[in-house]
Amino acid sequence: ASVTVELGLSVCLSVCLLLSISLLGCLFVTETIPSTQQATKNGDTAVIIAVKRHDPATLRELVRAESDLNLQNQEGLTPLMIAARRGMADITKILLEGEHIMDIQEKGTGWSALRFSAERGYSATTEALLKAGANAHLKDKNGDTAVIIAVKRCHPATLRELVRAGSDLNLQNQEGLTPLMIAARSWRTDITNILLEGENINLDIQEKGTGRSAFHFSAETGNSATTVALLKAGANPRLKDKNGDTAVIIAVKRHDPATLRELVRAGSDLNLQNQEGLTPLMIAARRGMADITKILLEGEYINLDIQEKRIGQSALHFSAVIGDAATIEELLLAGANRHIKDKNGVTATEITEQRAQYGLESETLAMGEMMSQSAMRQLKSESKDIEGDDTSSSCKIL
Known part of the structure; x- marks a missing residue:
């Protein structure tokens, strides 16, 4: 009797559950159907207890007796949520034989049974819920659908079931x-490929x-x-x-x-400029990334001489500003225009001359030693065009 009072259940049902006797046995002995709507102090009904105990025989009898399968305990969980959370596909299928509201959501998190199943990656349970008509488009309080959760948790088998069921893959969460x-x-x-x-x-x-x-x-x-x-x-x-x-x-x-x-x-279009007016080639040149520059130069229809909008510098200007000999060489050999002037009327070669005037010879000379003779000759020629006199110092600088 004390056990019955503590549980808050009828004597018959309490004994049946505690002694692992099925409801069918209770019916045979008492010739009556005990109340299945009573709950423990935790709000657990007989159905919830049978689910938690993974007792398919008792649960099946409770379902046949038209027990309310939608009652939530104090945690806000229905029998279906508990079965889904524990990945009990067999128990889930028994519950789905009864009258139920498939898409009840737990109040705190907004999780449904399908959401619980996706969280843990229970593909068989997920499949059963989807076949029974679970709403895959429901969102929890973060705006996450079951699909998003399966992706976040990296559950490929569960995700595949959701994709096969025709879930909306374009829904966005709160982010x-x-x-x-x-x-x-x-x-x-692999997750991307499934999607x-x-x-x-x-x-x-x-x-x-x-x-x-x-x-x-x-x-x-x-x-x-x-x-x-x-x-x-x-x-x-x-x-x-x-x-x-x-x-x-x-x-x-x-x-x-x-x-x-x-x-x-x-x-891919390699000539598109961002809001700063920079192309990929300009960014690579500005950062002295000769290897990246070389890859870009392998692309078709790349424009070497696009000028940045603010001051009109090209990729060659940017490489000259930082004095990166390797990048300068790649650009010159690819055919970058040495005669382009920025909005101040300055060419890339003049920038290298300015670097020398400000005491950057040692740095640029070290870089210049890395350059091929052909690239050095091109820059030497450019320096003659601009200065009109001896450019031996310019060759040393670069």
Whole structure:
């Protein structure tokens, strides 16, 4: 009796549950159906207790007796949520035979049964819920759907079930992120590939805060395999974020030759300028990245002589400003125009002369020793055109 009072359940039901006797046995002995709506002090009903005990026989009888399967305990959990949270696919299927409200959400977090299943990566339970009509588009209090959670937790099997069920893959959470964006900024290309199998996926949605797409995030992460997957799927490499940066520019800024090479091979536009008016080539030249410059120069239709809008400097100007001999050499051999003047009327060669005048000979001379004779001759010729006298000192500087 004390046990019954403590539980808050009827004597028959308490004994049945505590002694592992099925409800069918209770019915045989008492010829009555005990109240199944009573709850313990924790708010657990007989159905919830049977679920927690993983007792399919008792649970099946409770379901047949038309017990209320939607009652929540003090944690706000329904029997279906508990079964989903524990990955009990068999128990879940029994519950789904009864009258239920599939998409009840726990009050604190806004999690549904499907959300619990996705969190833990229980693919069989997820499949059962989806087949029964669970709403895959429900969002929790962070705006995360079951798909987003499966991506965040890297559960490929669960994600595949959600994709096969036709879940909306374009829904954004409160951060403005889609499942594809989240996958792209991780190192799990397999997760990205599963998403790309889905129908009607929008590859080019841009996050509201930064304006970045999945493609931008992939470039930012430096996962060249994901970058290739997105390119093959048709992602737009010309998209700009709120700074005007394309994926190519991001790869250059990160000094990521592997990702950049894939972008160049795919025929990305290498001449697009960001809000600063800088092209990828200008950024590489300004930072003295000769290896990155060389990769960019492998691209088709690259314009070596675009001028930055503010002061009109070209990539060659930028490399001259920092005195990077290796980058200067790459640009000159590729055919960069040595005669272009910036808005102050200054050429790249004149910038090297100015560096010498301000006492930078030792630095530039050291760099000049790395240059090929052909590049040095070109700059020597340019110096003669400008100064009209002996340029031996200029050759030494560069």
